[in-house]
Amino acid sequence: MQFHLSFPVAPLSDAIQYDHELLLMGSCFAEEIGEKLAEHRFNTLVNPHGILYNPLSITKALTSYLDGKVYTKEDLFLHNDTWHSWDHHSRFSGLTPEATLQNIRQMQAAATQAMEKADWLVLTLGSAHAYVLKENNRLVGNCHKVPAGNFYKRLLTVDEIVTALDNMMHRLFFRNRKINILFTVSPVRYIRDGVVENNLSKAVLLQAVHHLVNKFNRLFYFPAYELVIDDLRDYRFYKEDLVHPNELAINYVWEQVVKTAISAGSQELLHSIADINRAARxxxxxxxxxxxxxxxxxxxxxxxxxxxxxxxxxxxxxxxxxx
The missing domain is CATH 1.20.5 (Single alpha-helices involved in coiled-coils or other helix-helix interfaces)
Structure with a gap:
């Protein structure tokens, strides 16, 4: 009897190599995989805006790198004695505008440089639900624990996600002629939105991503979502919150990344570095x-x-x- 559904993951036609430069953006799952890549000494920059969940906020961040945007005090707001940016994760927040802007500008400069040279942009989309400020209809990347009554919550459409990413990518491909884009959808289950709503959100993301991947030659899809939801398919592969994949699940997905997204020659080097990392611990x-x-x-x-x-x-x- 078979109690486990597995499926083959198609290898990337143009796989990642050690001499490639990688920029990873998106949800907390992007950070998990980015940490694995960095641990094995790939040249990576992970989430220079911090964790972002919805594709429009991710696209807005990428566009800011293309525009060479310089954030100023006017881009910040004060809440609970701390200065925040609506575009950034709270890890950039600080007690003074100067401290906040210093962290933001430092990563902004690094991201702009990385985008110019990157061989791979890895985008992990977390949720199609987005939050918009009621006072000015501004899309926010992070709510920074501001009371929920200040926001509208809405489900993004496939068309607006495709349009936003499409416009950004045309500019990116003109700026960086060699870059490839690898899409993933986060297997994290955002049950705060509701179980049905989470599934609807993931469906929107999957439809938008596959529309784009089928449209461009330099776009690829890695099934991180399907590996956890359909292959592992068990709550024992989640943390106690039953929302985030646990270490076993992350390692399983990482093994598939290595097998299918890393070139054969780089896999050999990766295993040598993994052995040295174990020895160092x-x-x-x-x-x-x-x-x-x-x-x-x-x-x-x-x-x-x-x-x-x-x-x-x-x-x-x-x-x-x-x-």
Whole structure:
């Protein structure tokens, strides 16, 4: 008897390589995969606006990089003695406008530069539900715990998502001739919107993404949503909140990313780095023992060999740890 539905994930025709530069944007699931990529020493920039859930806010952030936008105090507001930006996650918020703007401008500059050079833009769409300020109809990327009565909540349409992303991508492809875009839909279940409403939201996102992927040659889709919802399909793969995929699920999706989205040559290097990362996390019972000193010398040599073979890899911190 078969109790598990699995399905093949088609490999990317133009897979990710170690010499590629990656920009990841979107929901908290983008951060989970971005953390894995960074851990394995890919050149990544993750969520320079912070976590964003709806595709229009993600598109607005990307457009700000294309425009070279410089945020000013007029873009901020004060709430609960803290300065916030409606376009950014609360991790950019600060006690003074100057502190808030410093963090925003620093990441804005990094994102603008990354977009110019990126080989891959990975967009993880979380929800088609968006929040709009009642006072001026402004779309917000984060509500910053401002009372719900200040917002309208609405479900974005497929057409407006497609139009917004389409317009942004035409500008992006003109600016960066080599960039590819990999879409994913977050498997996080936003049950605060309601179970039925969450499913409707995901359906809108999936329809919009597949419309775009079928339209452009440089757009791809990775089924992170389907791997968790249809392949794993069990609450034991969620955290206690029953909303966010747990470590087992994230690792399972990551394994599929490696198999299908990373080039064969880079997979070999990735596994070597994974082995070194495991060694770096090892905590010996007796750090001064001869066996552990030999262990450290062995892995210091492995790191040096990788650095010689791949000069672009940033492994100096690992080398210092083993030395």
């Amino acid at each position: 090892h905590r010996p019972f007796n750090p001064e023992s001869a066996a552990h000193q030999q262990f450290r010398r062995l892995y210091a040599t492995k790191v040096q060999q990788l650095m010689t073979a791949h000069p672009g890899l940033q492994l100096e911190d690992l080398l210092q740890q083993f030395q």
